[in-house]
Amino acid sequence: MPTSRYISLSCLPIKIKLLASFFLITITLLTATAYSVSSAAKKHSMNLLIENMKISKSVISDHINDTIYVIDKAANNLTSDFTVKSLILNVKNDETSLKVALNNFANRFETSEFALTDGAGKIQVASENFTLNAIDDIDIYAREKAVWLAMNDAYYLNVIVPVKNTPLSRNAMAYLIFTKELNEVFDAHLSSLSNYEVNAITQFDGALDGLSASGRDKDTVIKIFESQTPFTGETPSAINYSSINEEVFYSKTQSLDSINQQVWLMLIAPEDVAFLSYQSLFKQLSILLLLSMVAVSAFALFIANRISTPILQLSKLTANIGQGNDNLEIPQGGAVEVNKLAYAMGEMNIQLNRRNNKIHKLAFEDELTKLPNKNALIRHLTDCFRQPDFSKVTLILVDIAKFTDINEAVGYQAADGLLQLIAARLAADFSDSSFVARVSGNQFAITYHCEHSDYKQSVSDFIAEIDECIHQPFIVSNMYIGVTAKIGYASSDRQINDSRRLTQSAEIALKFAKQSFNASVEYDASLYLFDARKLQLMSEISDITVNGQLSLHYQPQLNLRTNRVESVECLARWLHPEEGFVSPDLFIGLAEQTGNIKKLTRWVICEALKQHNEWKKRGFSLQMSANISAIDLTDESFVSFVSQSLERYNVSASDLMLEVTESTAMEEPEVAITALKNLSNIGVKLSIDDFGTGYSSMAQLKKMPVKELKIDKAFVLELSKNADDQSMVKTFISLAQNMNLKTVAEGVEDQESLNLLSKFGCTYGQGFFISRPIDKNGIIKWFNQTHYPVGASKTENSQI
């Protein structure tokens, strides 16, 4: 799997995904909420600020106006007083009295300075610090009740009241002035009336001066006043905005001096004060957001757990199913879908188990006999070898002999029935202590676990038991069927220490058992060696026809009537440079298995014909017999090869006798008959070899264009001593005679046998008694030395 540097979201656990989704949604919603709330709150806060500023402004203005009003009222009362009025209007006569009186009143009104002007504003009497000489337009100021005037580098609030002749007089005869300095007006009390900073701005000849009732430094106040610009987005006049050294101030300015426009009231709200309510709201909102975040996270986690826990359980369950565990916990309590899935997985597991069992059965049980099969056997053996207290095991392979014949004889159904019965019997007799299995068509395996001290004997006894068990006839479809078994067995030892070697060894033993006459063969290391050698030979066999290792030996056949050696059988001999003499039975079989038999047969025929020609030149006219294989019979070009070879070596077809074994001829009689007829047609003689060992159908035999029967040496070797063999041979010979066939008896070992054969009417005798097979040089010598006349007499030859 290629490693990716990017973590795909789809690869993340559902919990994290869900959590992330919830977070995303919540954050989006909350952000939107926070944004809208905060913007609304900010707007509201701004409106609040504007409103509060307005109110504050009104309060401050009103307070200043109140101050003016109080002084004005008091002063008006004063000027209405006849005595005071008298004093005032009599100023020219008594200035001192008036000054003292006014000083008294000024203190009473909490004003610092006072003055008296005439009707035109010219100062008549004034306190010490009242430095103006005249006030122009005093009538206008008087109408406004107060005016801010600059004196001694400071601004003063001058409350001006007219002094009239009568209260209803249209014109003032004089004006009385009480003044309060700016800093007396903008005092701490004024500042305390507002949440915002209260400041006064004044202008002297174009230069600004500032005074803060709330303690802010004068320069900042002036800067704010100078830099204030209408706050954008709001009503321009509602509020101003200034930024001093990155500090933001909101302010509102109002002129306190409608006539001269020299004095202003300015309220300042630093940003944090301005949006105090907004900030506290924002803080609350933040806490709320945080809380809802936590709540949502918890909820998401809860949901995610609700979903992922059953899924994780399901995945665990799946893993368990995968491992084939039976003890399954089906998770429950999840969502309906999850439960359904869990249930389905449980069902699936049940079905899987069923199928597994079925597969197991198919894999490890033989369907026909219900016995364990070869796989089961191997598994059992493997388990045995694995057991810590394993000591020794013997594997016994039981092969039901000639089962193919039985099959043909009784039909496959009955044969199957037979197998079932055999299986049942073996199982009944041995499965208590042994493992019984059917390993192939007609092969059974039985294990023997031995704890006996005399191992060899106990195994032999056990095999005898098996043999006995098999030998009892079986009743299949009301037929009694007796079977024999070939048994090969092997026991575990130092070399054979696993199931593979044990089965292999037992198989080798069985093979040898099948090839031998013995009912049972125990595996021996030599068997294995033989087997290994066979493989070696198999690889070399294709070359023997060219590398000179193959040669022909010749065994004379004696005509028992003429007592002449009239024919010779050529026998292939393989002299291996290392192995030495290789048995023909072995290498012919190997050649057949490896597909080299055709080449081998042709080589033999060529060699034999060449030799025949040579002998003829030397004056020995003999019939040459050569063995051919069943495979040659299926070779369509074989006949033409034979005829070409005869021509090539200038040999008469009648001098060539080709031998096929009885079993070969009878295996596929139709094919054999056709092939043999073709050979016969070109004049070649044919012989049935090893007669008596197979099952010949007389009907088929009759159809075959054979001239000769060769009686198997099994009947001849002990002919002189064995009456049974004598009667058999006698029967064979009379059978041949009846069919107008010549007979050859192989394996003649003594004179008595020869005599008997002669007596029975056998045509030819062949065997060690006459001569063993001799190589091509030796046979010439033998021809010259033997007491038998060599070569067919013409008369004899023409007979029969």
Next chain:
Amino acid sequence: MVVTRALLMKIYTLVIFLFVSVCYVDQSHASQTFVVLDDKGKRLSNIIVEINASMSIEDKPARKSPTLPNEIKSPIKMKQEGQQFTPHILLVSTGQEVVFPNDDNVFHHVYSFSPAKTFEVTLEQNVTSEPIVFEQAGIVELGCNVHDWMLGYIYVSDAEISGQSALNGEVSFDLPPGEYSVSVWHPRISKEDIQTHHKVVIDDIAEGVSKLHKIELKLPLYPSLTGYDSVEATDAY
């Protein structure tokens, strides 16, 4: 008040009737009628009209108008009636004596800080003060120290001829031909208009023919004081 006012009007009518009658009796001088008009051309009553012969005119009137109040040597009354001064504006010549009869049943304390005459007089109920001589020409504004709403004027005139416009806004003088300087006063007339001297020429040709001389104000009148609509109103006549 209504009764008082009606009575006052009857008196005025009688005076004017007598005045007109006298004019017709004395044929030596032609009767010259002046009418004071506001900036909108409306006739104004109760206006003080002062006439002085211009310096350039040789033929000065031989004597002061026989109709002038200062001819009457007996003290003139400025009454306190209904807690108000009656008349609202009293025209006197310099040196005239004025008495302040208290017709009310409350205490009054009449005073003035006016430069023309500073005085004070306390008046018990139904008591008339001693006569007070007004020697200096000018406006004497009267107030009452115990009743702030009380306001009255004594116009002390040193003009050769002076009079007050009647309800119809006219005032007539028997003047010989010549050039005259005419000025007007009333608390509601603007400063500028008060300071304006109107030149009036009386021809011989016009003698025997009563001629109407219009004195026109340039600026609007000051508004009347609260509660003084009846006494200071000029357009109600």
